Amino acid sequence: MTDLRIGNRTFKLPQSRTLRIVVGVALIIGGILGFLPIVGFWMIPLGFLVLSREFHIVRRLRRRAVVKWGRRKQRRDRKRDLNDDYYD
Numbered sequence: 001m002t003d004l005r006i007g008n009r010t011f012k013l014p015q016s017r018t019l020r021i022v023v024g025v026a027l028i029i030g031g032i033l034g035f036l037p038i039v040g041f042w043m044i045p046l047g048f049l050v051l052s053r054e055f056h057i058v059r060r061l062r063r064r065a066v067v068k069w070g071r072r073k074q075r076r077d078r079k080r081d082l083n084d085d086y087y088d
Contacts, residue, residue, distance in 0.1 A: 002053055017054060024050035 002013040002020065013020050027047030034041035052062040 004049060004053065006049070013050065013053065020050060021054055024048070024054070 002015065004011045004013055014023065024047045027043045027050060029047075030039040031041055031044030031047060033039050034043065048058055048062065052059040
């Protein structure tokens with residue numbers, strides 16, 4: 001079973017590659033229709049996460065976003081630590 005880890009949570013994905021691709025594309029299409037009730041725009045990034053298990057281009061974009069997010073968080077934490085030292 002292929003697992004998808006997001007933060008501290010792990011989600012199980014179908015074993016079939018074809019089914020994972022169908023699920024990813026369906027989530028993206030459902031996200032595009034996010035203005036309708038029940039479906040939402042949150043489905044687009046989730047669809048890309050599912051597809052990133054199958055396609056190296058999507059995986060590369062996801063990895064770049066994760067690295068960029070981590071660097072931004074480090075800068076913010078470092079800046080917060082410097083501000084805390086200033087006020088101590």
